[in-house]
Amino acid sequence: MNPVNEQSNQMTDQQKRQPLFPGRAFISTVLDVVESKKTMSGALTGKYMQRATMAGLFVGIFFTAYFVIMGQAGQNPADHGLILAGRVLAATTFGWALVLIYYTNSELLTSNMMVVTIGAYHKRLGWLASLRILVLCLLGNLAGALIVAVILRFSSIVSGPTLDQMLAAAATKTGYVSGGPMGFADLFVRGILCNFCINIAMLMVYNGKLSNDFTKCIIMVVAVFVFAFCGFEHSIADSALFLILGVFGRVNAWKAILVVLVAMLGNYIGGGILIGLNFATMNDERRFKA
Numbered sequence: 001m002n003p004v005n006e007q008s009n010q011m012t013d014q015q016k017r018q019p020l021f022p023g024r025a026f027i028s029t030v031l032d033v034v035e036s037k038k039t040m041s042g043a044l045t046g047k048y049m050q051r052a053t054m055a056g057l058f059v060g061i062f063f064t065a066y067f068v069i070m071g072q073a074g075q076n077p078a079d080h081g082l083i084l085a086g087r088v089l090a091a092t093t094f095g096w097a098l099v100l101i102y103y104t105n106s107e108l109l110t111s112n113m114m115v116v117t118i119g120a121y122h123k124r125l126g127w128l129a130s131l132r133i134l135v136l137c138l139l140g141n142l143a144g145a146l147i148v149a150v151i152l153r154f155s156s157i158v159s160g161p162t163l164d165q166m167l168a169a170a171a172t173k174t175g176y177v178s179g180g181p182m183g184f185a186d187l188f189v190r191g192i193l194c195n196f197c198i199n200i201a202m203l204m205v206y207n208g209k210l211s212n213d214f215t216k217c218i219i220m221v222v223a224v225f226v227f228a229f230c231g232f233e234h235s236i237a238d239s240a241l242f243l244i245l246g247v248f249g250r251v252n253a254w255k256a257i258l259v260v261l262v263a264m265l266g267n268y269i270g271g272g273i274l275i276g277l278n279f280a281t282m283n284d285e286r287r288f289k290a
Contacts, residue, residue, distance in 0.1 A: 025208030056144020191266020
């Protein structure tokens with residue numbers, strides 16, 4: 001037998017047992033999601049906007065809960081243990097927003113950045129169609145966050161230590177854009193790392209290897225925990241915070257808009273490029289087969 005043919009047959013058998021491109025299930029699942037989003041944002045735009053609005057509601061409500069917990073735990077500045085416990089509990093609680101978004105089929109801008117980039121790479125979407133999906137999702141997310149902000153305006157939830165925590169967080173975020181080039185760079189990097197965390201979790205959920213819902217939930221919660229605890233920047237969460245403070249007249253609108261734009265650009269790099277485009281090219285079997 002020809003040694004070359006024998007080696008080729010062995011490689012073929014090995015590939016069957018251990019595929020060269022183990023991410024094919026992930027790409028296939030994402031492309032199915034792309035087709036769904038393409039249809040929803042086209043013929044069913046209204047329903048797509050409703051889904052995006054729901055995601056904004058979840059982010060707004062759970063981010064408020066984050067600051068409520070932080071406020072209650074931080075009332076005694078000398079109790080560092082309680083403050084740390086509060087940060088851990090707050091970040092963990094906020095993580096469940098992503099779980100609810102995923103299981104209710106709601107539409108979140110930051111995870112869609114990965115999805116549309118993979119769809120565009122595989123030519124399932126044009127770049128204009130991709131941009132349309134992202135813009136519609138952004139508008140829906142902002143609408144949901146605004147609804148939460150308006151509702152909270154008529155309650156006492158955002159007051160006392162909760163309001164103090166929100167104002168301190170907003171001051172930190174706007175401080176980046178007031179800090180010159182290094183401040184912008186800091187904000188941009190935090191945006192990159194934030195959506196890297198979000199989309200690596202979604203990659204795990206979509207990869208076809210996880211069938212247990214509990215495991216999926218833990219992965220999503222931990223991913224959000226990391227970005228929330230480390231102070232990474234999420235454009236929709238930041239928008240929700242600024243909208244809530246805005247209805248109370250407690251935010252600089254122009255600085256807030258600038259923070260969201262820089263964070264959004266960083267989010268796209270982290271989720272759309274480092275995860276979406278990176279894994280799309282990494283698992284592209286077409287050229288290999290050719």
